[in-house]
Amino acid sequence: xxxxxxxxxxxxxxxxxxxxxxxxxxxxxxxxxxxxxxxxxxxxxxxxxxxxxxxxxxxxxxxxxxxxxxxxxxxxxxxxxxxxxxxxxxxxxxxxxxxxxxxxxxxxxxxxxxxxxxxxxxxxxxxxxxxxxxxxxxxxxxxxxxxxxxxxxxxxxxxxxxxxxxxxxxxxxxxxxxxxxxxxxxxxxxxxxxxxxxxxxxxxxxxxxxxxxxxxxxxxxxxxxxxxxxxxxxxxxxxxxxxxxxxxxxxxxxxxxxxxxxxxxxxxxxxxxxxxxxxxxxxxxxxxxxxxxxxxxxxxxxxxxxxxxxxxxxxxxxxxxxxxxxxxxxxxxxxxxxxxxxxxxxxxxxxxxxxxxxxxxxxxxxxxxxxxxxxxxxxxxxxxxxxxxxxxxxxxxxxxxxxxxxxxxxxxxxxxxxxxxxxxxxxxxxxxxxxxxxxxxxxxxxxxxxxxxxxxxxxxxxxxxxxxxxxxxxxxxxxxxxxxxxxxxxx
Numbered sequence: 188x189x190x191x192x193x194x195x196x197x198x199x200x201x202x203x204x205x206x207x208x209x210x211x212x213x214x215x216x217x218x219x220x221x222x223x224x225x226x227x228x229x230x231x232x233x234x235x236x237x238x239x240x241x242x243x244x245x246x247x248x249x250x251x252x253x254x255x256x257x258x259x260x261x262x263x264x265x266x267x268x269x270x271x272x273x274x275x276x277x278x279x280x281x282x283x284x285x286x287x288x289x290x291x292x293x294x295x296x297x298x299x300x301x302x303x304x305x306x307x308x309x310x311x312x313x314x315x316x317x318x319x320x321x322x323x324x325x326x327x328x329x330x331x332x333x334x335x336x337x338x339x340x341x342x343x344x345x346x347x348x349x350x351x352x353x354x355x356x357x358x359x360x361x362x363x364x365x366x367x368x369x370x371x372x373x374x375x376x377x378x379x380x381x382x383x384x385x386x387x388x389x390x391x392x393x394x395x396x397x398x399x400x401x402x403x404x405x406x407x408x409x410x411x412x413x414x415x416x417x418x419x420x421x422x423x424x425x426x427x428x429x430x431x432x433x434x435x436x437x438x439x440x441x442x443x444x445x446x447x448x449x450x451x452x453x454x455x456x457x458x459x460x461x462x463x464x465x466x467x468x469x470x471x472x473x474x475x476x477x478x479x480x481x482x483x484x485x486x487x488x489x490x491x492x493x494x495x496x497x498x499x500x501x502x503x504x505x506x507x508x509x510x511x512x513x514x515x516x517x518x519x520x521x522x523x524x525x526x527x528x529x530x531x532x533x534x535x536x537x538x539x540x541x542x543x544x545x546x547x548x549x550x551x552x553x554x555x556x557x558x559x560x561x562x563x564x565x566x567x568x569x570x571x572x573x574x575x576x577x578x579x580x581x582x583x584x585x586x587x588x589x590x591x592x593x594x595x596x597x598x599x600x601x602x603x604x605x606x607x608x609x610x611x612x613x614x615x616x617x618x619x620x621x622x623x624x625x626x627x628x629x630x631x632x633x634x635x636x637x638x639x640x641x642x643x644x645x646x647x648x649x650x651x652x653x654x655x656x657x658x659x660x661x662x663x664x665x666x667x668x669x670x671x672x673x674x675x676x677x678x
Contacts, residue, residue, distance in 0.1 A: 224431050225462040227447025227486070229478040230649060233440050236474030237299070239674065241291045245303075253281050255399065257310060257330075258391055260384075272318040276384070279312035279330065295436045298343045298353075306335035308392075314369060326371030330388060334363015339400055355404040360396035365389040418647040423494045424449050424487065428649045442467070445649065447479065449487040451494055458489040458544070465667050473658065473671040477648060479596065480667040481549050487646070488544040497560075498540035505633045512625055516566055519576075522621040525614040526576055530566040536573065538563040539634055542580075547587070552663050554587040556600065561610065562626065578611040579619065583630065591659045591670055595645025600635055602627070653677045 257279035266272045288304045310330040317323050339358040365388045367381050419425045428445045435442040450456070462482035470476060491497050503514035512518055514535040520527025545558045560581050565573035584603040589596060605627065607619050648656075648670070659672040 224446075225464050225482075226431050226444035227462045227480050227482040228428065228445040228649070229465070229467050229480075230443040230445060231440050231467050231476040231478075232443075233471045233474060233476070235471065236674065237291050237293070239474055241289060243676065245286050245289045249284060249286050251403075252286075253284050255281065255395070257281075257312075257388075258395075260387055260391065262387070266318075269318050272316060274317075275315045276328070276388075277313050277315070279310045281308055282311055283307075283309040293436050293438060293441065294340055295438070297436070298341045300338070300340045302336070302338040304336045305333075306337070308332040308335065316372070324372035326369060328367055328369045331366045331368075332362055332364070332389075332392060333366075334361075335392075335396075336361045336363070337396060337400065339397070339404075341404055353404055353407050355397075355401045358397040358400055360393050360400075362389040362392050365392065415647055415650055419452065420449070420646055423451065423496050424490045425452050426450075426483075426487075426647060427455075440471070447483040447486075449483070449490045451490050456493070458486050460485065460489075463666055467669065468664075470669075470671060473660070474673045475656075475671075477670040477672070478667045479670070481547055484547045485544065488547070492541050492544040497545075498538065499634060499637060501537040501539060501629055501633050503534055506629075507632060510628065510632070512628055518625070519564070519622075522625075523577075523614060523617045525617070526566070529614060530574065530576070533566045533568065535576070536565045536567055537629065538565070539581075539629075549663055549666050549668060551665060554589055554598075554663055554668075555603075556585040556587055558583045558585060562607075575613050577609065577613060577617075579622075579626075580608045580610045581626065582606045585635075589661065589663070589668060591648075591656060591661055591672070592645055594648050594650040594654060594656055596648055596670070597645035598642040599639050600642065602630055602635060605630065 259275065259277045259279075261273075261275035263271050263273050284307070286303050286306045288306075290302055292300045292302075294300050308330075310332070312328055312330065313325065314328050315323070315325045337358070337360050340356050342354050342356050343352075365385045367384055367388065369381070416429050417425055417427050426447070426449050428447060430444060431446050432444045434444075447462075460482070462480050465478065465480055467476055467478045488497075501514065506512065506514060514537065516526050516530045516533045516535060519535065520531075539560055539562050541558060541560045543559050545556055548555050548557070560583070562579045562581050564576040564578075566576055568574060583605045586601045586603055587598050588601070589598045591597070605623070607623065607626065609617070609619050653676060655675045655677065656670075656672040657675050659670060662669045662671075
């Protein structure tokens with residue numbers, strides 16, 4: 188036939204597949220090797236979540252594909268009775284593109300599959316022709332591509348740092364038909380051999396599609412580096428969300444097991460306890476389910492206690508001015524006369540400090556926190572030196588209200604009860620119960636507001652990019668809390 192291509196330009200379509208495949212980014216918490224430990228956090232992506240990814244992704248993909256450039260074609264063809272005709276097709280631009288049918292599916296053990304069918308592309312371009320050696324002519328043409336099908340699988344791995352890497356495998360693209368109609372000049376010449384040009388254009392398109400899809404998938408990787416696999420919380424702590432075992436991919440959901448452990452920044456020391464095994468219930472009304480076991484907040488307590496962050500000096504200026512209880516030797520001397528005698532007319536200071544990490548417990552619809560602390564009372568001398576008065580062991584039971592704000596989990600504490608015992612006295616024996624009201628007031632008006640102010644700032648959940656959680660529901664279950672939520676991405 189003599190048809191050949193003389194100019195074929197390589198073109199990369201920058202298709203933002205991150206938006207298309209938000210579900211894949213959750214898969215990429217996958218670590219290269221299983222650690223053999225139980226998960227602190229579990230994540231389930233449901234069929235509803237996969238469908239949301241398809242909807243927003245296809246819309247994005249459709250817009251991006253409009254930037255694809257079709258290569259110029261040129262060649263020669265024998266046309267009876269004229270003989271050889273030299274031609275070129277140039278400047279093809281997409282006028283319209285549709286992806287009316289698409290679906291995504293789960294590939295057990297691999298990742299996510301994408302299939303598009305009955306896609307169409309309408310293009311417009313220019314033609315030139317030369318025949319009988321001296322006759323030249325030109326015009327325009329319209330190309331209608333229909334019956335376009337694309338199928339591929341997106342494989343998910345991790346690099347040697349535990350960061351995600353994706354790649355496209357098993358891509359197939361088929362162009363059902365490419366019909367061309369010529370306008371102007373000697374367009375009748377082209378119509379004589381349009382079937383040959385249809386075949387050439389169809390072949391050129393099919394050769395481009397899979398490399399473009401592969402390039403688009405590869406361009407996800409720089410974006411995937413933004414996943415908060417290790418998220419800094421504050422100056423003391425960071426939380427790790429790497430996978431502890433391979434994801435379980437079924438026909439209806441993806442189940443991920445994440446470490447979900449707090450660490451001191453730059454110092455990953457394991458706590459003296461491990462996560463207990465737990466399983467998420469078979470719910471599918473939301474796109475995403477996140478289960479946080481008691482291990483995760485307990486590891487936070489271990490980290491903050493190890494960093495010395497769970498301590499607070501309480502001074503009189505932190506007590507409301509309206510309170511009749513003051514931090515001075517006169518107030519305490521009413522209950523412990525020795526203090527007023529040995530240290531008359533002095534202000535006091537209290538050091539409240541945990542002696543071990545707090546312990547949080549999840550029971551159905553109930554969150555409790557047990558805190559063991561020591562309270563050291565000092566008299567402040569005129570030269571600002573501190574004279575120790577006594578040390579109390581103080582155990583507090585606290586209820587917690589936990590809620591989701593943005594892409595963080597936050598909380599607020601309420602004091603239930605306290606138990607105190609005298610550890611050391613520098614002013615002789617005294618009745619500890621007489622101080623109950625003082626220390627209840629100190630905890631309620633000073634210590635808990637300080638703690639709650641920090642808890643209200645929240646701690647990061649597994650998240651990617653500009654992800655918002657909507658229609659969120661939180662349940663407290665046995666040994667873990669369950670967050671059911673839908674997901675929304677902003678541009």
